[in-house]
Amino acid sequence: MAMDQPLPVDDVTRVRREPHRQVTDRAALHAILDEALMAHVAVVRDGLPLVLPFAVARDGDTLLLHGSSGAGGLRLGAGGPVCVSVTHVDGLVFARTTFESSMRYRSAVVHGIAEVVPDDDKEHALEVLSDHLFAGRTAEVRRPSRKELAATLVLRLPLDSASVKVAAGPLEVDPEDVEPREVWAGIVPMALTAGEPVAGPDVPDDVAVPGSVVRTRQRFSG
Amino acid sequence: MAMDQPLPVDDVTRVRREPHRQVTDRAALHAILDEALMAHVAVVRDGLPLVLPFAVARDGDTLLLHGSSGAGGLRLGAGGPVCVSVTHVDGLVFARTTFESSMRYRSAVVHGIAEVVPDDDKEHALEVLSDHLFAGRTAEVRRPSRKELAATLVLRLPLDSASVKVAAGPLEVDPEDVEPREVWAGIVPMALTAGEPVAGPDVPDDVAVPGSVVRTRQRFSG
Numbered sequence: 001m002a003m004d005q006p007l008p009v010d011d012v013t014r015v016r017r018e019p020h021r022q023v024t025d026r027a028a029l030h031a032i033l034d035e036a037l038m039a040h041v042a043v044v045r046d047g048l049p050l051v052l053p054f055a056v057a058r059d060g061d062t063l064l065l066h067g068s069s070g071a072g073g074l075r076l077g078a079g080g081p082v083c084v085s086v087t088h089v090d091g092l093v094f095a096r097t098t099f100e101s102s103m104r105y106r107s108a109v110v111h112g113i114a115e116v117v118p119d120d121d122k123e124h125a126l127e128v129l130s131d132h133l134f135a136g137r138t139a140e141v142r143r144p145s146r147k148e149l150a151a152t153l154v155l156r157l158p159l160d161s162a163s164v165k166v167a168a169g170p171l172e173v174d175p176e177d178v179e180p181r182e183v184w185a186g187i188v189p190m191a192l193t194a195g196e197p198v199a200g201p202d203v204p205d206d207v208a209v210p211g212s213v214v215r216t217r218q219r220f221s222g
Numbered sequence: 223m224a225m226d227q228p229l230p231v232d233d234v235t236r237v238r239r240e241p242h243r244q245v246t247d248r249a250a251l252h253a254i255l256d257e258a259l260m261a262h263v264a265v266v267r268d269g270l271p272l273v274l275p276f277a278v279a280r281d282g283d284t285l286l287l288h289g290s291s292g293a294g295g296l297r298l299g300a301g302g303p304v305c306v307s308v309t310h311v312d313g314l315v316f317a318r319t320t321f322e323s324s325m326r327y328r329s330a331v332v333h334g335i336a337e338v339v340p341d342d343d344k345e346h347a348l349e350v351l352s353d354h355l356f357a358g359r360t361a362e363v364r365r366p367s368r369k370e371l372a373a374t375l376v377l378r379l380p381l382d383s384a385s386v387k388v389a390a391g392p393l394e395v396d397p398e399d400v401e402p403r404e405v406w407a408g409i410v411p412m413a414l415t416a417g418e419p420v421a422g423p424d425v426p427d428d429v430a431v432p433g434s435v436v437r438t439r440q441r442f443s444g
Contacts, residue, residue, distance in 0.1 A: 012270075017289070037314070037325065038325070038327070040262035040264075042262075042271035042273035042305070043271050044266050047266070048234075048303050049264035049265050049272075050264065050305050050331075051262055051271075051273050051305045051307040051331065052307060052329075052331060053307060053327070053329055055325065068239050081270045081271060082271060083264070083270070083271040085274060087275040089260060089414065092355065092356060094356055094419075094432075094434065097363055097366070097370070098348055098352045098360060098363055098365075098366050098370075099366055099373070099374070101352060101355070101359065103259065103260070107274075107275055109272075111270070111272075126320055127320075133323070134314060134316055137320070140406075141317075141319055141320055141405060144321055145321075148319070148321035151321070152321070170420070170422070170423070171420075171422035173424050179363075179364070181429070182426070182429055183363060183429075183432075184421065184425055184429050184430065184431055184435070185421070185424075185425055186420050187419065188417070188435055189417035189419075190259075191415060191417065192311065192413070193413060193414075193415045194410050194411070194412055195411035195413065195444060197316075197409065197410045197411075198410075199406065199408040200392070200408045200409075201392070201393070201395060202395050202403060202407075204403055207405075207406050210405075210406045212316065213316060213406070213408075213410055216314060216410050217410065220412065222415055222444075
């Protein structure tokens with residue numbers, strides 16, 4: 001799907017609540033997904049909804065979902081309909097009333113049929129996932145073994161049907177608002193941030209923190 | 223449900239992948255929910271899975287989901303089966319192989335039938351939500367009007383059927399591991415953190431940041 005084509009708005013993807021916040025720009029969808037470490041993946045199991053978190057990475061026009069070949073929720077999504085939600089909380093909006101209090105956030109919801117990444121593409125998919133989640137880690141460690149590849153399940157989902165909803169910007173003040181001005185109102189920004197790395201117990205003292213960790217800290221610097 | 227009764231482990235709630243990480247202590251469930259601002263709520267719509275983010279708060283043995291009386295995903299959950307997932311990413315685990323790389327996280331998944339909070343209980347539910355999300359904000363602002371209450375939809379879900387899964391602790395080093403020790407391995411802690419509050423454009427200079435904002439910054443101090 002070409003980047004200059006807007007995301008489709010239809011019965012599946014239309015934002016019902018606060019429709020003015022819907023964004024149809026594919027670049028906005030990609031930016032939200034590229035900031036995510038995990039996504040919440042919903043399937044229908046025995047007629048009931050089930051939603052579980054999975055590690056994710058975008059690979060071009062598809063979203064990769066990482067799991068295990070063993071038991072687990074991801075297997076349920078293979079070959080069937082899934083819905084994937086990624087949400088970033090960007091701020092808490094302290095309005096002058098409970099009713100107007102809200103959040104700043106960016107939300108992406110993707111709908112589609114997930115398929116198992118075939119064996120020939122699995123190592124590439126794992127590289128994309130690892131370099132996304134761990135900021136270029138594959139250059140620092142060995143390649144996965146055949147056994148490790150066999151024990152890993154990756155699903156991919158096309159990014160054809162997706163809703164993006166964004167609540168951004170400064171506090172909106174209603175000029176008709178009669179609430180007293182002596183009540184503070186404003187926004188507390190929120191962000192997922194990285195702390196100080198903690199080396200494993202067997203790492204020699206002279207081994208420096210690698211580039212992947214430095215980049216992760218830059219990426220999540222708050 | 224008494225706090226000293228463990229969470230049930232059955233076909234719905236059993237953790238399939240890494241079952242040793244399943245926790246059945248209700249206090250662990252409550253702690254995960256009490257740290258959450260948003261949850262991902264899944265329903266079945268026209269036979270397909272749909273998952274959307276909603277603001278949440280725990281009220282005793284129930285989970286409150288906040289929405290609007292108008293159009294929107296929350297109405298779909300009213301009276302029907304829902305699945306609610308809350309996940310906190312606590313760290314990125316940089317192992318010496320791609321395969322062993324993982325995350326530290328705490329996950330809660332709640333299953334059940336969501337019901338609409340009746341009018342008589344709605345103001346209480348909104349107070350619980352507001353005081354949870356905005357750290358005691360209701361003491362600083364006026365009560366909601368009838369019109370505001372009518373425009374708000376709150377669902378509640380009993381916390382009877384839930385899975386908790388926790389990946390915590392320091393890096394595990396396999397003594398059989400033959401990967402070279404000169405490859406750094408360790409954990410980068412992650413946390414949702416609050417930044418500097420930004421006052422709205424019409425807040426007089428002499429209005430101090432209120433207790434709710436101070437507490438929010440303490441709560442999310444990384």
